[in-house]
Structure formats: C-alpha cells, structure tokens
Amino acid sequence: DQQVKQNSPSLSVQEGRISILNCDYTNSMFDYFLWYKKYPAEGPTFLISISSIKDKNEDGRFTVFLNKSAKHLSLHIVPSQPGDSAVYFCAASEQGAQKLVFGQGTRLTINP
C-alpha cells in the first residue's frame, strides 16, 4: 500500500519555465513532508521541507505547497535550470517518527 504517491514518472520542462512536481499521500498522521533530489550514481540529497502547520515554504527557486485537505503537496521550481534535471522524491513522516516514507519519484528533465 503506497502511502506516498507520485503519479507522474517523468516530466519535461523547458529551461527558464516553471517545473511543478506533485505528490499525494493517504496517511492523515503524516505531519512533515520533504523533497529529495537524486542525480544518477549519487544518493538522494535533501532539498526542502514543510510542516503541516504551514501551507507554503520557500527557499530560493524552490517552493513547496501543502494542501492538507486534499492530502496533496507540490514542488515548484522557478526558473528551471539544466542542473535541476534529476529524480525528485517526495517523502513524509509521522509525528515522533524518525523514519520517512518515500514516493516513487519523478524524473525531471530540463530542456535547453
């Protein structure tokens, strides 16, 4: 049972435009959400997170939006750059838990 779902396996965006990656979750006990980025032959690296008490968190070109009622979050990258081409994983955790539950990942390709 996939508690965190990324329904788009891949996304292609033109350089300079906005990239929007989506993530849905089913477990209402999740209260913290994260995005990780993974390049080939490397481990995932933390990108940005958001607590369930917020609906938006911004860090430079990256913004995460959380819609608790819809159990949906999204990552916006503006403007998209070629170096953003990677696989992006959405992850979630429950209060007090040390472990994360990851989605399937979305491969983002930024075209020049």
Place this chain on the structure above:
Amino acid sequence: DVKVTQSSRYLVKRTGEKVFLECVQDMDHENMFWYRQDPGLGLRLIYFSYDVKMKEKGDIPEGYSVSREKKERFSLILESASTNQTSMYLCASSLDLGGGRRTDTQYFGPGTRLTVL
C-alpha cells in the same frame, strides 16, 4: 559535511550467497537506515537503527537482517541472496534531536548496485 560511505558501488553475487553491505557515517548520528530503490517503487525502507545494537523492521525486511555493533557502522546482510534482491541499496543516517523532536534530514550514501545472478 556529513559523509556516508558504502563499501561497494557495484556488487555481483550468485544466488544463495551470503552478502554483506557495509555503511559508515562520520557525523555521530544516532539513526541509520537501509533502503532499496527499484524503478517505479521509489525508496523502500528495509531496516533502521536508532542506537547501537537496536534495530527495527522497515516496510520490506523479509530476506534481510542488520547489524549495528558500533554507532558509526550499520551493516545489511542478505542471508541467502536471491535474484529478486537485485536492486540499488542506499544507506542513510540522521541526527536524533531527542525529546521526541524529529530531524528530517537524512544523509545518504552513494548507493550499492547489487546484482544477484
């Protein structure tokens, strides 16, 4: 900078062999994790450890065991490797802030691509 290292980048083993995957972190983190990454399935947690000699099952522990004898080292063991354990294995560590507080940043190693023939 946190560094998480894994003993091998690529490993080829035969069915039935016992396989050891080693992970070492250098930041005195309490928590360590083993995941496998498969296409279309994302990262799935196999086991994690929140202290020396402590371990908890993740979502897919069957066919695996772990060992944490020292704080910096977390080993994943495949007692009898099978072809369906061919995968990318990722180790991660994180700091425990204590008092029920959570640290979300898990630092990952580069991964070990294991092929079981």
